[in-house]
Amino acid sequence: MRTALTNGRLLAGEGIVSGQTLLLAGSRIEALVDPKDSRCRGSEVVDLGGQLLLPGFIDVQVNGGGGVLFNDDPSPESIRTIGEAHRRFGTTGFLPTLISDDLETIERAIAATQTCLDTGMRGVLGIHIEGPFLNLARRGVHDPKHLRPLDDSLVSLLCRLRDGRTVLTLAPEMTTPEIIAKLAAGGILVSAGHSEASFAETTEAIARGLRGFTHLFNGMARLDPRAPGIVGAALYDSDTWCGIIVDGHHVDPIMLQLALRCKRHERFMLVTDAMPTVGSANSSFVLQGRTISVVDGICRDENGTLAGTALDMAGAVRNAVSLLGLDIATAARMASQYPADFLGLGHELGRIAPDYLANLVLMDDDLKVQKTWIEGQASV
Ligand SMILES: [Zn+2]
Numbered sequence: 001m002r003t004a005l006t007n008g009r010l011l012a013g014e015g016i017v018s019g020q021t022l023l024l025a026g027s028r029i030e031a032l033v034d035p036k037d038s039r040c041r042g043s044e045v046v047d048l049g050g051q052l053l054l055p056g057f058i059d060v061q062v063n064g065g066g067g068v069l070f071n072d073d074p075s076p077e078s079i080r081t082i083g084e085a086h087r088r089f090g091t092t093g094f095l096p097t098l099i100s101d102d103l104e105t106i107e108r109a110i111a112a113t114q115t116c117l118d119t120g121m122r123g124v125l126g127i128h129i130e131g132p133f134l135n136l137a138r139r140g141v142h143d144p145k146h147l148r149p150l151d152d153s154l155v156s157l158l159c160r161l162r163d164g165r166t167v168l169t170l171a172p173e174m175t176t177p178e179i180i181a182k183l184a185a186g187g188i189l190v191s192a193g194h195s196e197a198s199f200a201e202t203t204e205a206i207a208r209g210l211r212g213f214t215h216l217f218n219g220m221a222r223l224d225p226r227a228p229g230i231v232g233a234a235l236y237d238s239d240t241w242c243g244i245i246v247d248g249h250h251v252d253p254i255m256l257q258l259a260l261r262c263k264r265h266e267r268f269m270l271v272t273d274a275m276p277t278v279g280s281a282n283s284s285f286v287l288q289g290r291t292i293s294v295v296d297g298i299c300r301d302e303n304g305t306l307a308g309t310a311l312d313m314a315g316a317v318r319n320a321v322s323l324l325g326l327d328i329a330t331a332a333r334m335a336s337q338y339p340a341d342f343l344g345l346g347h348e349l350g351r352i353a354p355d356y357l358a359n360l361v362l363m364d365d366d367l368k369v370q371k372t373w374i375e376g377q378a379s380v
Helices: 076-087 103-118 152-158 177-185 199-207 229-236 253-262 313-322 328-334 337-342
Strands: 002-006 009-012 015-017 021-025 028-033 044-047 052-055 057-062 091-099 126-130 165-170 188-192 241-244 268-270 284-287 290-295 298-300 306-309 360-363 369-374 377-379
Touching: 009 328, 015 328, 052 328, 057 076, 057 126, 057 268, 057 313, 057 337, 076 091, 076 103, 091 103, 091 369, 103 126, 103 152, 152 177, 177 188, 177 199, 188 199, 199 229, 229 253, 241 253, 241 337, 268 313, 268 328, 268 337, 313 328, 328 337
Parallel strands: 002 044, 009 052, 057 091, 091 126, 126 165, 165 188, 241 268
Antiparallel strands: 002 021, 009 015, 021 028, 052 360, 284 290, 290 298, 298 306, 360 369, 369 377
């Protein structure tokens, strides 16, 4: 059975197009056609009411949602709950993200993700393991008792996920360039974060396969005129990707606008770094024994340290437009096409184009989510 999505404004090709009908066949996009195309007859027709149809959002950093923190119970059920909570905000692909924890919890999280992939749980693209190989001085809310260097003995554990993608956030100074090369060779997408690596250390890591930077600016040594450091290296290098939290609190929007002038927009990804309160009525949660409260949309621990976000992807896209001055097409691509490319999934995810998976989000003029599709299946 075909579905014909008509009367929408679609982000496809070079920009936003109107007057075209999108045909879905099963889980995939079949074609973008004239509404009079014969294939529209006999299709289930969905009138989009002139609203904006975008590629479904892809979030590579999601700690929790729907009242669940992945670290608390790294199970397939938790991943399902988190995915459903974020889907309401347009996320159709995500990496459940485990913050620094013990090795047994990391093993369980990888096994749970593998089960989701084995059973075809829609929207699960892999796992993001954030830490524990992080610099104590830039730990943020990561529990110091879990932090440790990364040696050879842990490489096979970290490469254990057979399918999907594994993103590993580490501080380059907590391991060696050789191990970064091994991880990259093992299919891991290594991302630098919670780090005080120097410009030279970071550049060396890039040469060995470092692929990205986790929440650029946050959890990193500051950009210093005499020591460009990890932030300087992230902005100087033209090929690596940068995850950015655009909530108006984690980073001053001016700093993000400066970053956007340093390298092409294709190398930036909107991430939520979301905590359990997203898609939940709760305004607080417990993170490894510490109470985190959301006040004025900001997650902080008892000491006032930022502890992830209460941001959802639709909000991130709106903020990218309102705070960073981006056009809707660019903001949407930072939430879909560019993270898909980072994950090496850009051949079938993140674009509205023939043969791509039918992962879509419908937004109104206020950029509020009206409906989503994952692999052709609709839900509100
Ligand atoms: Zn972090």
